[in-house]
Amino acid sequence: MEKSDLKGSMKWTRRVERALGLIVLIVLSFLFAIPFFITLGDSLKTFYEIYKVPRVWIPNPPRFSNYVEIFRVLPFHIFIINTFIITGLALFGMVLSSCLVGYSFARLRWPFRDFLFVVLLSTIMLPGQVTMIPIFILFNKIGWVNTWLPLIVPAYFGGGVFNIFLMRQFFKTIPTALEDAARIDGCSTWRIFLTIMVPLSKPAVATICVLSFIGIWNNFEGPLIYLNDYVKYPISMGIYMFKSAEAMFANYIMAASLVAVIPVIIIFFSAQQYFVKGIVLTGIKE
Numbered sequence: 001m002e003k004s005d006l007k008g009s010m011k012w013t014r015r016v017e018r019a020l021g022l023i024v025l026i027v028l029s030f031l032f033a034i035p036f037f038i039t040l041g042d043s044l045k046t047f048y049e050i051y052k053v054p055r056v057w058i059p060n061p062p063r064f065s066n067y068v069e070i071f072r073v074l075p076f077h078i079f080i081i082n083t084f085i086i087t088g089l090a091l092f093g094m095v096l097s098s099c100l101v102g103y104s105f106a107r108l109r110w111p112f113r114d115f116l117f118v119v120l121l122s123t124i125m126l127p128g129q130v131t132m133i134p135i136f137i138l139f140n141k142i143g144w145v146n147t148w149l150p151l152i153v154p155a156y157f158g159g160g161v162f163n164i165f166l167m168r169q170f171f172k173t174i175p176t177a178l179e180d181a182a183r184i185d186g187c188s189t190w191r192i193f194l195t196i197m198v199p200l201s202k203p204a205v206a207t208i209c210v211l212s213f214i215g216i217w218n219n220f221e222g223p224l225i226y227l228n229d230y231v232k233y234p235i236s237m238g239i240y241m242f243k244s245a246e247a248m249f250a251n252y253i254m255a256a257s258l259v260a261v262i263p264v265i266i267i268f269f270s271a272q273q274y275f276v277k278g279i280v281l282t283g284i285k286e
Contacts, residue, residue: 039254039257039258040254040258041057041058041059042250042251042254043066043067043251043254043255043257043258044059044062044063044064044066044251044255045059045063045066045251046059046063046251047249047250047251049251050250050251051250063251066251066252066255067255067259069252069255070242070252070255070256070259073242073249073252074238074241074242075231076235076238076256076259078231078233079233079234079235079237079238080235080259080260082148082232082233082234082235083217083234083235083236083260084263085148086148086151086152086216086234087213087216087217089148089152089155090151090152090155090212090216091155091209091212091213091216093152093153093155093156093159094155094156094159094160094163094208094212094216095159095163095205095208095209095212096156096159097155097156097157097158097159098158098159098160098163098164098166098167098208099159099167099193099198099201099205100193101158101159101164101167102163102164102165102166102167102168102170102171103167103168103171103193103197105117105164105168106167106168106169106171106172107171107179107197108189117168120161120164121161121165123161124161124162128221132225135150136225136226139226144226145226145228146226146227146228146229146232147226147232148227148232150222150225150226151216151219151222151223151226155216159208159212160212162211163208163211163212166204166207166208167201167204167205167208170201170203170204171197171201174196174197174200174201178196178200179192179196179197182195182196206271209267209271210267210268210271213264213267214264214267214268217234217235217236217260217263217264218236218260218264219234219236220236220237220240223236223237224237224240235256235260236260238256239253239256239257239260242256
């Protein structure tokens with residue numbers, strides 16, 4: 001076989017592989033999008049269409065007023081504001097503390113550092129349900145129950161094991177020559193951390209921001225345990241309030257869920273470039 005024929009055959013093979021890969025991705029994307037389209041359709045139905053048998057797949061006519069009704073039936077705008085406040089404060093503390101602790105484990109020298117890091121990683125295997133009651137008793141003793149403090153303050157104490165591990169691994173990929181050069185120029189540890197390490201770790205910080213934002217925004221267990229007053233509820237508890245003792249207003253729940261997911265979608269696609277880069281680069285040694 002001539003070289004030209006071989007090259008043509010290889011190009012054709014690559015095109016077929018790309019086409020097959022694209023088809024597989026399209027099919028998988030459609031399958032994963034089915035729940036979203038079902039949610040969208042249910043959010044535009046009446047209460048009776050939701051429970052009608054056989055199932056009504058396409059609402060006729062679409063009831064866009066459901067998105068207005070969720071703000072009329074419940075103070076949904078208050079839930080959204082509460083969620084932004086809780087998420088913003090907790091996210092700031094989570095990013096700040098995880099960067100500090102991750103930098104300490106990656107760059108600073110102190111006794112039992114590696115041993116304590118192993119102990120820290122081992123806590124991942126500890127289910128949250130094990131510490132739920134002791135933590136609740138602690139917060140109840142200091143009068144934090146029915147406040148936002150249990151949802152915000154813990155974020156300032158480490159920021160989570162996974163976030164610490166992510167930042168430590170990313171800091172270890174940054175060349176030590178940059179840090180040594182800064183020390184020769186007279187930079188302190190704090191200045192190196194703030195002016196060199198943090199700016200270079202934007203991909204990892206973006207990854208933490210996206211993952212933590214989603215986790216805090218969708219947190220249901222924490223508000224369910226610690227909050228009693230509905231005016232302090234975040235959006236996750238607000239959606240749950242559409243389920244009453246008499247009936248579950250599924251059309252309102254679906255509409256509220258779509259409203260709640262909009263900020264998550266915006267954050268994810270805005271930071272997608274840094275998010276992917278942070279995942280790819282984390283763990284690569286110098």
